[in-house]
Amino acid sequence: MPSRNPEQGLRPQLSAGQMAMVAVGGSIGTGLLLGAASALSQAGPAVLLSFFLAACINFTVSMAMGELACVHPAAGSFGVYGDLYLNQWAGFVSRAGYWAAIAVSIGAELVASATYMAFWFPAVPALVWGVLFALLLYLVNLSSVGSYGRFEFWFAMIKLATLSVFIVAGAALLLAGRVPAQYTAHGGFFPRGLLAPLLGMTVALYSFGGVEMVAVTTGEARSIREVPRAVLLTFLTLTLVYLGAMAVLAGIIPWDQAGSSESPFVTVFRVLHIPAASHLMNFVVLTAALSGANAALYIASRMLFSLARTGWAPAGLGELNAAGSPRRALLVSSFGIVLAVVLQKWAPQAAFLWILQGALFGLLLSWLVSLLAHVVFRLRLSPDQVRSLPLRSPLGLWGSVFGFLMVTAAILRTWVDSPVALVSGLGGLAVLSVAYHVIRCRRTISE
Numbered sequence: 001m002p003s004r005n006p007e008q009g010l011r012p013q014l015s016a017g018q019m020a021m022v023a024v025g026g027s028i029g030t031g032l033l034l035g036a037a038s039a040l041s042q043a044g045p046a047v048l049l050s051f052f053l054a055a056c057i058n059f060t061v062s063m064a065m066g067e068l069a070c071v072h073p074a075a076g077s078f079g080v081y082g083d084l085y086l087n088q089w090a091g092f093v094s095r096a097g098y099w100a101a102i103a104v105s106i107g108a109e110l111v112a113s114a115t116y117m118a119f120w121f122p123a124v125p126a127l128v129w130g131v132l133f134a135l136l137l138y139l140v141n142l143s144s145v146g147s148y149g150r151f152e153f154w155f156a157m158i159k160l161a162t163l164s165v166f167i168v169a170g171a172a173l174l175l176a177g178r179v180p181a182q183y184t185a186h187g188g189f190f191p192r193g194l195l196a197p198l199l200g201m202t203v204a205l206y207s208f209g210g211v212e213m214v215a216v217t218t219g220e221a222r223s224i225r226e227v228p229r230a231v232l233l234t235f236l237t238l239t240l241v242y243l244g245a246m247a248v249l250a251g252i253i254p255w256d257q258a259g260s261s262e263s264p265f266v267t268v269f270r271v272l273h274i275p276a277a278s279h280l281m282n283f284v285v286l287t288a289a290l291s292g293a294n295a296a297l298y299i300a301s302r303m304l305f306s307l308a309r310t311g312w313a314p315a316g317l318g319e320l321n322a323a324g325s326p327r328r329a330l331l332v333s334s335f336g337i338v339l340a341v342v343l344q345k346w347a348p349q350a351a352f353l354w355i356l357q358g359a360l361f362g363l364l365l366s367w368l369v370s371l372l373a374h375v376v377f378r379l380r381l382s383p384d385q386v387r388s389l390p391l392r393s394p395l396g397l398w399g400s401v402f403g404f405l406m407v408t409a410a411i412l413r414t415w416v417d418s419p420v421a422l423v424s425g426l427g428g429l430a431v432l433s434v435a436y437h438v439i440r441c442r443r444t445i446s447e
Helices: 016-027 030-071 078-085 088-117 126-142 145-176 196-208 211-220 226-252 264-271 277-309 327-332 335-346 349-380 383-387 396-417 419-446
Strands: none
Touching (some): 016 145, 016 211, 030 196, 030 211, 078 088, 078 349, 088 335, 126 145, 145 277, 196 226, 211 226, 277 327, 396 419
8 A cells, every 4th residue: 555545544443254254244135035036047057166266266366366465454355455456447347337236235124124025014115114225234334334244244144044054054964965966867967068058157256355445444454464364265265155155055955956946945844844845044144135235235335435535526425424434435335225226116126136246246256356466466576575475375486377267257148148138248348448548537637
């Protein structure tokens, strides 16, 4: 960071566990609970390879961001890396694109939360729950980052503990033979062909989105020593949860029936004779959605705060309240809630899903910038400097090269499968590029 830290005023209060749980809370949401069935139906049992390959790619991103975050802890994270090691355009589009994508996801999670509440209170309009949950999360994020970290830690722990129970219970059912294993029962492990794992890569990569959130939280970490632990804890937690959950799902649910019957999570709890399984799972998906929205609101506000402090957004968005929270950035980052409510009322469900699919590009863009910045970062270091890094990637420079190529291939694959993703990705990049040049020209004139 420059000698004058543009993010001065943020409070360094987050522990490694809290940083990791912000990322885990933002990652494990309705994507796993709703997207898993879709991925299984696309790739069959071979979806396990989809998630394994996504974990490998995520490892390259985790190590690249981890090294950079230890040297440059900042809420701007990958935007700062882009500024320092690539160029200002890369720093701007990665921050602004990610902010827009994560803000949209806030609305998606809150709309899902309102839908889940209808299970218990069908007479209450969804808009009422959406507004109440939005106010609750806004108040939580206005408090000190230490209080926020403790709240999100336990909030995210609810769904993490439940998913862990699901994995253990499902594995016990399969090993005991109480549920016949479905891995090869319907057309073999590759019922859709040897390239079938590529079909599930979009959902798998989206599910692993979250390691970049750890990089954002480093701007408020208690010390640099917390960063390596947070990065590794996040990667290991997400990998174990996703691979374990998908192994259980692929073993219990026939791939050609995925999504056509009751939730596979309900199936496991019902076979175990757990009472009120549907109520339990509704509570879990509700907390998953709210925890995801809470983490996304925190991350989006810090990203917009970083843009404001570095001159790429109105300066007022960089102001902090007495607790050290960017109040105005929080409010502006809530635009996704309004967008989601409008879509829920006036657009079909398919349109809403298209918006989320297009938002995936903003997430992957942050990965691309980080991986490329890490390559340049490593080229500038001497062997002695590499050995002194608090977190050192065992893959080195070439791991980031491999990750960059694989993420690029995943984006291209998404664009081939979805014209909407293609238009939103290229269109979004064009809009961000125009905004960059306009703001840059205004800054030059004012100087």
